[in-house]
Amino acid sequence: MLTSLDALSTKDLHAFEACWSPRWLLLLFAIFCSLIFRDFEATTRGLNAPVVGRWPLEPYFLTGLRFKSQSMLHLRDGYSKFKNQMFKVIRLDGMVLIIPRKWVEELRSVPEHHLSLRHLQVYNLYGKITTTDILLKSDLQARMLRNRLTPCLHDFVASSLEEIEDTVEVGEWTSMTINHNLLYIVAGVITRAMSGTLLCRQRQWLSTCIKYTENMFMTVLILRLFPRMFHRWISGFLPSSWITHFYLRRAKKLLVPIIQERIKDQTSPIAGYERPRDLLQYMIEGAEGDDRQPERLAHLQLMVNLAGIHTTSMAITHAIHDLCEHEEYYQVLREEIKAVLLKDGGWQRDTHEKLRKMDSFLKESQRFAPPTLLSFNRIALTSLTLSSGIEIPAGTHFSVASRDILFDPDVTPEPDTFDGLRYYRLREHSTEGYKYDFATVDGTNMNFGAGHYACPGRFFASMELKLLLAHLLLNFDFRFPPGTGRPALLVIDEFVAPLPWAKVMS
Numbered sequence: 189m190l191t192s193l194d195a196l197s198t199k200d201l202h203a204f205e206a207c208w209s210p211r212w213l214l215l216l217f218a219i220f221c222s223l224i225f226r227d228f229e230a231t232t233r234g235l236n237a238p239v240v241g242r243w244p245l246e247p248y249f250l251t252g253l254r255f256k257s258q259s260m261l262h263l264r265d266g267y268s269k270f271k272n273q274m275f276k277v278i279r280l281d282g283m284v285l286i287i288p289r290k291w292v293e294e295l296r297s298v299p300e301h302h303l304s305l306r307h308l309q310v311y312n313l314y315g316k317i318t319t320t321d322i323l324l325k326s327d328l329q330a331r332m333l334r335n336r337l338t339p340c341l342h343d344f345v346a347s348s349l350e351e352i353e354d355t356v357e358v359g360e361w362t363s364m365t366i367n368h369n370l371l372y373i374v375a376g377v378i379t380r381a382m383s384g385t386l387l388c389r390q391r392q393w394l395s396t397c398i399k400y401t402e403n404m405f406m407t408v409l410i411l412r413l414f415p416r417m418f419h420r421w422i423s424g425f426l427p428s429s430w431i432t433h434f435y436l437r438r439a440k441k442l443l444v445p446i447i448q449e450r451i452k453d454q455t456s457p458i459a460g461y462e463r464p465r466d467l468l469q470y471m472i473e474g475a476e477g478d479d480r481q482p483e484r485l486a487h488l489q490l491m492v493n494l495a496g497i498h499t500t501s502m503a504i505t506h507a508i509h510d511l512c513e514h515e516e517y518y519q520v521l522r523e524e525i526k527a528v529l530l531k532d533g534g535w536q537r538d539t540h541e542k543l544r545k546m547d548s549f550l551k552e553s554q555r556f557a558p559p560t561l562l563s564f565n566r567i568a569l570t571s572l573t574l575s576s577g578i579e580i581p582a583g584t585h586f587s588v589a590s591r592d593i594l595f596d597p598d599v600t601p602e603p604d605t606f607d608g609l610r611y612y613r614l615r616e617h618s619t620e621g622y623k624y625d626f627a628t629v630d631g632t633n634m635n636f637g638a639g640h641y642a643c644p645g646r647f648f649a650s651m652e653l654k655l656l657l658a659h660l661l662l663n664f665d666f667r668f669p670p671g672t673g674r675p676a677l678l679v680i681d682e683f684v685a686p687l688p689w690a691k692v693m694s
């Protein structure tokens with residue numbers, strides 16, 4: 189016994205020594221040095237703007253580290269002091285320039301080769317490591333979503349409703365982590381419209397889409413802690429990075445045979461062939477050049493799910509939390525649903541558009557809990573000169589403080605009060621009522637972005653959220669478990685999410 193213990197401790201000692209060999213120590217020292225001496229200003233160089241959130245003499249990397257959990261405070265501080273001019277916040281991976289909202293009008297139509305969302309996404313998401321660099325190779329999925337699926341959105345109402353009715357289990361009063369449950373329901377509804385009926389009830393496909401996104405974001409959040417030059421090396425040790433690649437491979441394995449089958453059906457149709465109606469089909473029909481490769485199409489489909497599933501399931505979770513907190517809206521929304529359904533004789537193709545109070549409630553809920561504190565995220569690919577004479581050098585990363593704008597009393601009266609019918613009343617009293625719709629983006633509400641990149645899935649999201657919330661409200665009563673209240677928001681850097689473990693009773 190003694191011998192084996194001795195042997196074990198000798199082995200451990202060797203392992204320990206190996207860990208602390210000069211090679212490893214040197215590497216740790218290199219990482220530490222590059223953290224401290226990292227060029228934080230590279231992303232906003234040449235722009236003279238105040239830096240917010242930094243304590244006197246504080247090293248940039250410490251401010252960046254604090255931004256991880258205090259981003260809301262840093263941005264609020266910056267916006268309250270400098271809302272009409274630019275300022276900088278320090279994120280651990282570099283500075284971000286926050287531009288005033290008055291610039292958006294001028295910048296929103298600047299062409300893609302000058303101002304790019306996708307280049308910034310790939311840079312921010314470490315595209316080469318997390319496999320999101322596909323976004324630079326093609327925008328087929330966004331174009332088809334915008335130009336083919338959205339114009340015939342009404343065709344997707346019946347199938348989305350069927351998906352919701354079949355998958356939402358009407359049960360008894362139980363306590364559940366609502367976000368997790370809704371994630372799979374939302375993933376099913378989105379999959380049905382994006383890639384068809386073969387996959388929407390396949391648990392393996394749904395978990396592939398969900399886990400790909402979660403592991404991808406986990407990898408990004410971890411890598412942001414380290415300087416870029418070490419990313420490739422560090423990612424080799426990150427389980428979340430291996431898992432991201434695993435789920436991409438699995439997505440291709442599941443989707444490529446379906447794509448091949450569809451291409452075959454399309455090129456040599458047999459009698460009675462009925463063309464599927466979903467985004468995948470539109471992509472197959474609209475693809476040119478390399479985009480026609482089944483593997484490429486599968487990867488791009490995964491990018492749509494990456495953009496759509498978590499954003500939508502978080503929105504519905506927040507809405508339910510808000511309902512639990514402001515119970516008076518149960519009756520308001522239920523009465524509206526029942527009245528609209530009675531008038532239309534059940535769900536018709538455009539019934540969801542008549543749920544104006546619900547639309548307003550969702551928009552107010554999103555104002556309090558958007559998916560990100562920063563929107564209109566762009567990188568200047570060339571140097572730009574604004575009409576005011578201000579020059580934005582090539583390479584600048586900028587965003588707008590979209591949540592703070594919506595908490596500005598000049599934009600939203602009594603901004604700290606949750607008023608679920610705020611946008612409903614504005615809509616009723618305006619000749620341009622559509623400006624207050626959930627899916628409308630403008631110079632003050634940029635939760636879906638702005639300009640020609642504004643979320644192409646927002647009209648689908650709005651429809652899906654209303655169908656799902658109406659179904660839930662007609663079948664469930666949600667409450668927070670006794671002794672608990674609305675869970676705090678989980679904010680890491682600019683990302684906002686409901687607490688994954690928050691429970692509600694239904």
Ligand code: HEM
Binds near residue numbers: 565635
């Ligand atoms: C509440 C739910 C959603 C929110 C809050 C949201 C938000 C956003 C935002 C902020 C952007 C960036 C726009 C910009 O910076 O100008 C975006 C882009 C995008 N969204 Fe959404 N989104 C939602 C749902 C969806 C859904 C359901 C889909 C797909 C069915 C989708 C597909 C996309 C795509 C493909 C892009 C990239 C656009 C491009 O590259 O041109 N989104 N979304």
